[in-house]
Amino acid sequence: MLCKDKIISIFCLIDDILKGINHIEDVRRQVSDSEIIVTAIVSSTSFYGNHSSAIKFMKQYGFIPNMLDKSRFNRLLHKIGTLLYELFEIVSSYYKDFCCEMHYIIDSFPVAVCNNMRIANCKILKEKKWRGYTASMRNYFYGVKVQLLTTKDGIPIAFHFTPGKTGDAKALGKMIDKLPAEASLYGDSAYTDYGLEDFAIERKCVFLKIQRKSNAKRIDTLEQKNEKLKMRKRVETAISDIKKMFPRTIHAVTLEGFLIKLTLFVFGLQLNKSIN
Numbered sequence: 001m002l003c004k005d006k007i008i009s010i011f012c013l014i015d016d017i018l019k020g021i022n023h024i025e026d027v028r029r030q031v032s033d034s035e036i037i038v039t040a041i042v043s044s045t046s047f048y049g050n051h052s053s054a055i056k057f058m059k060q061y062g063f064i065p066n067m068l069d070k071s072r073f074n075r076l077l078h079k080i081g082t083l084l085y086e087l088f089e090i091v092s093s094y095y096k097d098f099c100c101e102m103h104y105i106i107d108s109f110p111v112a113v114c115n116n117m118r119i120a121n122c123k124i125l126k127e128k129k130w131r132g133y134t135a136s137m138r139n140y141f142y143g144v145k146v147q148l149l150t151t152k153d154g155i156p157i158a159f160h161f162t163p164g165k166t167g168d169a170k171a172l173g174k175m176i177d178k179l180p181a182e183a184s185l186y187g188d189s190a191y192t193d194y195g196l197e198d199f200a201i202e203r204k205c206v207f208l209k210i211q212r213k214s215n216a217k218r219i220d221t222l223e224q225k226n227e228k229l230k231m232r233k234r235v236e237t238a239i240s241d242i243k244k245m246f247p248r249t250i251h252a253v254t255l256e257g258f259l260i261k262l263t264l265f266v267f268g269l270q271l272n273k274s275i276n
Helices: 004-020 033-046 051-060 070-079 081-099 116-121 168-176 194-204 222-244 255-274
Strands: 103-114 131-134 139-151 156-163 184-187 207-210
Touching (some): 004 033, 004 081, 004 255, 033 051, 033 070, 033 081, 081 156, 081 255, 103 116, 103 168, 103 222, 116 139, 139 222, 156 168, 168 194, 194 207, 207 222
Antiparallel strands (some): 103 139, 131 139, 139 156
């Protein structure tokens, strides 16, 4: 549960950013986009993504006395879905600039839209590309993969959604542009792509420190193996922190709504960890 001071701090940060980017709203509205977003963040960090509980909480404790009903709240939240990602990117850029972070970690985790036995009846997704395999858990799932990029302290800096069947190495290229020059990016062996490693160091000046398989062409020293393993455990902790906020099942009617809820979980962890 977020404390009162942190809720106020998150609201002030979001409101200041929206003013800074000249975000325009209808002056007749009783509830601003800043209030909608902070309520959605509270729902993801404190109520397992339950918007109804967050709405009641924000109204009952006087944070937003004129809070909307659930239906209107959800409609407005869907309208500003792309704005959530934009805000996440802005907060990430602030953090990278002020903290001069140079060590990052990437990993992915699956989020199933439905149970495997219900795939035929799933209305949100329909294609085979959404059916993926999780090697660590040795099972199949039907949904999306969240490619998560964090700092060494576990603060999310970038994320990307891919269909469940997409290999991790294919998503790595999109993450390199998120990093400052001379940064190091750690990842497990699923991100192995020697061509991309060479491209990153030559063109982007980014060091890809990917774990090696036993039959890899490029072998690590014992010191490099231990360093990579230690860094990977930190991103696994961040993923665990995100999953702790998940409800038993993430309810959504559309794929857009499903991805908005996932975005809120990642954004919520970022704000919760970076604001003290």
